[in-house]
Amino acid sequence: xxxxxxxxxxxxxFGKENYDQLSERGWEQGKILGRWLADKVEPxxxxxxxxxxxxxxxxxxxSGYGAALPDVQTLEGLNEFDHVQVVERLRPEWVDKQAMARxxxxxxxxxxxxxxxxxxxxxxxxxxxxxxxxxESWQGFRQRVVHALSQLIDRAGxxxxxxxxxxxxIAVIAQHLLELSDSKALxxxxxxxxxxxxxxxxxxxRRSLAVxxxxxxLEAENPSLxxxx
Numbered sequence: 001x002x003x004x005x006x007x008x009x010x011x012x013x014f015g016k017e018n019y020d021q022l023s024e025r026g027w028e029q030g031k032i033l034g035r036w037l038a039d040k041v042e043p044x045x046x047x048x049x050x051x052x053x054x055x056x057x058x059x060x061x062x063s064g065y066g067a068a069l070p071d072v073q074t075l076e077g078l079n080e081f082d083h084v085q086v087v088e089r090l091r092p093e094w095v096d097k098q099a100m101a102r103x104x105x106x107x108x109x110x111x112x113x114x115x116x117x118x119x120x121x122x123x124x125x126x127x128x129x130x131x132x133x134x135x136e137s138w139q140g141f142r143q144r145v146v147h148a149l150s151q152l153i154d155r156a157g158x159x160x161x162x163x164x165x166x167x168x169x170i171a172v173i174a175q176h177l178l179e180l181s182d183s184k185a186l187x188x189x190x191x192x193x194x195x196x197x198x199x200x201x202x203x204x205x206r207r208s209l210a211v212x213x214x215x216x217x218l219e220a221e222n223p224s225l226x227x228x229x
Contacts, residue, residue, distance in 0.1 A: 005198075
């Protein structure tokens, strides 16, 4: 059986003007992952969403890998959902990023405060009660990601593949393969670490989730590099 290595992107630049670029730590996480993958896989294909953090993660992995990787094939179906819109539909006042920053700064742990709001916003989106307010519904997102999984398996042609994507698509793929509820998918999404690796085994129509959210490469190198946002 062949293996798909689903990689969540490296740490993005939370709180910066351009969230979509990798942070310095995100680049380091990607390089460490590349070194870890070097003696484990010779990919026949590499895929990524078309977000900047997806592409930069591939670049960082290639830098650590130390050998040429196949050209990246872009699949927009691997893109993350619009998390900014999801949060702003719950908290419209956060359209003003300075107002959001001021409010979060008032908490002893701003990141934890944001996470609490984010989880509430996700519950609202997934409920299906407000689909008319979102550009993409939760069910639409799920269908897009599952279709992208089929596309990349077809294109991989039975070879091992490295896939750079985001936590949302990884959680949806795991949900699909394990036939889990939406609430379980959200729980999984909350614990997916940056540059973690989830492995899918496939052969013809058979597809199985073999490993979920492995970030031992970071723990072995420097535990402080483990991040979830």
